[in-house]
Amino acid sequence: MDVFDTDQASKAAPASEDRYRLLVEAVTDYAIYMLDPQGRVMSWNRGAQRFKGYSDTEIIGQHFSRFYTDEDRASGLPARALRIAASEGRFEQEGWRVRKDGTLMWAHVVINPIRSDDGTLIGYAKIMRDLTERRAAQEALRQTEDRYRLLVEAVTDYAIYMLDPQGRVTSWNRGAQRFKGYSDTEIIGQHFSRFYTDEDRASGLPARALRIAASEGRFEQEGWRVRKDGTLMWAHVVIDPIRGDHGELVGFAKITRDITERRNAQLELEETRARFIQAQKMEAIGQLTGGVAHDFNNLLAVVLGNLSLARKRLPPDRKLKQLIENSIQAAERGATLTKRMLAFARRQELTTGPLDVPELVRGMADLLQRSIGPNIQVGTRFPLQLPLASADPNQLELALLNLAVNARDAMPQGGTITIAAQEERVGTSEIAGLAPGRYVQLSVTDTGEGMDERTLAQAVEPFFTTKGVGKGTGLGLSMVHGFAEQSGGRLLLRSTKGQGTTAELWLPVAEASGTRGGEPDPDVARSAAALRPMTVLVVDDDPLVLMNTSAMLEDLGHEVMEASSGEQALRILRRSGTIDLVITDQMMPGMTGLQLLEAIRSEHPRLPVILASGFSELPDSALTGLVRLSKPFEQAELMRALVMSLEPEGQVLPFRSKQG
Structure with a gap:
């Protein structure tokens, strides 16, 4: 190298050092300064002055331990930091540091050793950044997260918990424990599909719910869910996806509410409303039926009256007399139908009096047997003593005949009908619609096909029949129902599909005074x-x-x-x-x-x-x-x-x- 090149190199070195010094001194977002091997400050940049509050003339030559809190100095942290940096080549930490005015800042500190070419320790480079604002934001976020966690964990009316992307439970609040019955230690890590019924799991509902939530942003449903003890609850479920900063799926938020009581109340309300509408419909039909029966009664009165008068004036013609008798029988059948209609409408005229039920049944034995045919056996079962019932004998005979015919129709291949009676005492609210007191329970039991729940619920409705077209009016049971209630009693039907039917006619016990029903008034x-x-x-x-x-x-x-x-x-x-x-x-x-x-x-x-x-x-x-x-x-x-x-x-x- 010639003299010119040597001279240029010697001038370039100080210029390079000046540039590095100017660079460091110009930095204001970091405190960058040098310590001697004992920890005394040897240089000070603008960032250090800005963060710490000291000017270079105030701090150069001072020991860097003054930036530490009393607790850190007492624990020997400054010396330990230098020792670690010298031995391990680096010391890094976040912690509280003290400004000139005594206030604290949260600092990120890095200390590196500075060595000469031969490895001799000549000092330390210390770089510090003020993270107070970031730490405050992080602390605020942490506190917010803690508050949310405490809030979620304290909720008991909702099950609020998280799932990972595969559907495993990752958090569990008190509401979830209350509804589901699992503690957090029992359920965290388990798949949420265990809350679903076997049918829902078989249909793939849990996986489909997560798939819909992930693709559409929400899944909502009501359905049956299973508690730890195996019981069911009707739940309202919402599943929302949880996504990271870049939109990646990190899990699901699941909120479940037990609405079993609300559903039961709603169903009860709907059932009550349906019963009310049905009652209104029945009342309307009853009014219509009563009006039709009134007009029909008038027509039948004319027909029967005129036929009776005509029969008295007939010439001795057997064929003509037979025609009149057939007409009278037809009119009387129409009168029977009218009585059924009025019984349903609860408007028929009843002649109520003390009635010996076993005697009445025995008296109509031939009529019953002729009505139901020879392939059905009829048996009776009465106690030795039975109080008199209060009822209209003619209407009771008609009711029994209707029940027997219904039983016959339920046994097309034959069977057995048992007519029984016994005394029953009814307390307060024991049987809906019956006042407390003594009753004669007259029952007709068959061994026929029986009725399912739906048919049983509709059995006493007017015009409802399971018989073929032209084989039933649908007024038989409704007539018996109306007669029983008008008599102060009740018709109860008990039936199981395939196991026969029992129709119970509850009639009040007659008062001690009075003559037996059917006996002529003197x-x-x-x-x-x-x-x-x-x-x-x-x-x-x-x-x-x-x-x-x-x-x-x-x-x-x-x-x-x-x-x-x-x-x-x-x-x-x-x-x-x-x-x-x-x-x-x-x-x-x-x-x-x-x-x-x-x-x-x-x-x-x-x-x-x-x-x-x-x-x-x-x-x-x-x-x-x-x-x-x-x-x-x-x-x-x-x-x-x-x-x-x-x-x-x-x-x-x-x-x-x-x-x-």
Whole structure:
């Protein structure tokens, strides 16, 4: 190298050192300074001055331990840091450091040894960065995370937990433990599919739920979930994906709520609403049925009355008489159907009295056997002593016949029907719809096909039938149901598919006084011959019924006056000279039969009145001492009502108008 090159190199070295010094001194985001082997400050850059607060003239020559807290100095940390740096080539740490003004900062410190070419330690390079703000942010984040963790862990009304991407449980809060029954030590690390039913697992629902959550951002469902003890709960489940800073899937957040009670309450509400709607429907059908039955009763009254009169006037023609008898039987079958309709509507006229149930069953044994056929055996089972039931014997016979026919239809291949009775005592709220007291439980049990739950629930609905087209009206059980409730009792059905059916008819025990049902009332046993010819006022808005009733009365030898309304009847009473008895329909527009009765009682209190109606929904106070004639009626029943309307002495006191 020539002289020129040597001189240039000697000048370049100091220039390079100046550049490094200027570079270090210009840095303000890092404190970069040099210590001698004993730890005294030898250089000081702007970053050090900015962080520590000392100028170079204040700090150069001072020991670097003054930047440490009293606790760190007492523990010998400054000397240990230099020793580690010298021996291991590096010392790195984060910790509290003290500024000139005594405040603290959180610093990241790196100390490296500085050695000469021959390896001699000539000092240390110390680089420090103030991380106070970052640490404060991290601490705030940590505190926030802790608060969220405490919040989640404290929640008991929701199961909130995390899953890893494969579906294994990674966290577990108190709500999860409360709902599922697992502690965190039992469940963390386990797959969440164990909460699903066998059917859901078999269908792949757990994996599908995670897949939907990951692809669509959310999965939500209600369904059955399994607790640790194996019991089921109805749960509302939401699964959300958890993603990292770069969108990668790191797990799932799962929130579950036990809504079993809410679901049960909702189902109960819906069931109550359905029952209410059904009750409204039944009431509407009952109103319709009652109205139809009323009109049908009027038509049947005309048909039966006219046929009865025609039968009395027939010439000696056997074939013609047979035609009339067939017509009467057909009309009577129509009357039976009407009674079923009124029984369903709870409007049929009942003649309730003490009734010996075993005696009634024995009395209709032949009828029952003929009705169900020879391939079905009928057996009875009654106790030696059974109290009398309070019921209408005719309606009870009809109810028993319906139950027996239903049992027969349930056994197309034959079987056994058992009719039994026993006394039962009912306490408060033991059986819905039954008041506490004593009852006669009359049951009809078959060995037939039985009913499933759905059929059993609909069995007493009107027009519901499982029989083929044309093989049933669907009114049989509804009639029995209506009759039982109107009698103060209840119809209960018990059935299992394939194991037969038992129909229980609960009837109140009769009071001790009174005659047995079916026995004639002594007052009714009077001979019709005792009746002298009377003047009878007949009131009915139906002209056919009016004409028919008048014809039957005239055939019995009585004089008849007719009125088509209550108002017209009162006008006739006020202007007529003599009227011995009034027969009035109940259901009339403008003025009902009871309203007419009240008007008659106020003006003519001793005038006998017969109320003709097929309805039983009449106030008891108005029926005291009142003779009633159930529609449809024949001449014999009309004669019986006339006899019952007589005074105890057997005399009919004529009514004289005030003008007469």
